[in-house]
Amino acid sequence: MSNSSTLTIQKISRCFGGLVAVNGVSFEVQEHEIFGVIGPNGAGKTTLFNTITGLVAPTSGKVFFEGKEITNRRPHQIAKFGIARTFQNIRLFGELSALENVAIARHLCTKSGLWDGILGLPLTVKEETQTHDRAWELLDLVGLSDRAEVKAKNFSYGDQRRLEIARALALQPKLLLLDEPAAGMNPSEKGQLSDFICGLRARFDLTILLIEHHVPLVMGLCDRIAVLDFGRLIAIGQPETVRSDRAVIEAYLGDEG
Ligand SMILES: Nc1ncnc2c1ncn2[C@@H]1O[C@H](COP(=O)(O)OP(=O)(O)OP(=O)(O)O)[C@@H](O)[C@H]1O
Ligand SMILES: [Mg+2]
16 A cells, blocks of 8 residues: 555455456555546446445455545444545435535534534534534535525536535545536536536545546546446556557447547
């Protein structure tokens, strides 16, 4: 494991019955990298994210974050280590407002417990104010503060994706995993996404892992890219290297690369 490695995936496999969804995948993500994970439908990208974030236990292999092993930790423990994510199938609380969706996530970071809340102790009151202010700031950052009170279910796909990013950022992560952030966005939103994600890295000092099918976005944005096919890592490297890799062209890019 190198010193500046933020995330280390070591021979991760995950089977579902007889299907090997992720097959012995290893790579390291360096601090401050924007690292892409691409590959055809069913290649195992989301399953890999799920093993990192504790939603699915790997059948074998290990995950390290900042040198500490986090394999098989529960999702909330992994979030507390500083790893947050968004989902391919958006998982917002549809009946709650945008502001509430972000504020709820923020509660995972606050120090005061249930009793402090019920008794209205000073720490809770201070933290509640901070949570509210911070949620507003994050909504502003993703361009939704003018609709903070609107229920999440009433937002467009693109807006819901940005709201999910705001909610992930409320956890104050060091590592942010984005599962297909451009899916469902209109062309203009997609066009702005690259600068937006770069801006997030700079502003919050983030390392970012990104699954995305929108090839121009991935190629233009990522420092390095890993390519999965049938659960296996078939290529890893800088965009120009991956783009011209024969196995990647055959498995995924075709003429698009
Ligand atoms: N919970 C599950 N139970 C059974 N099979 C699963 C489960 N989750 C994923 N799979 C299977 O594992 C394989 C990898 O799925 P995964 O969702 O990780 O692919 P993906 O690369 O994210 O694909 P996509 O680009 O379509 O999102 C697929 O064949 C999928 O059907
Ligand atoms: Mg997926």
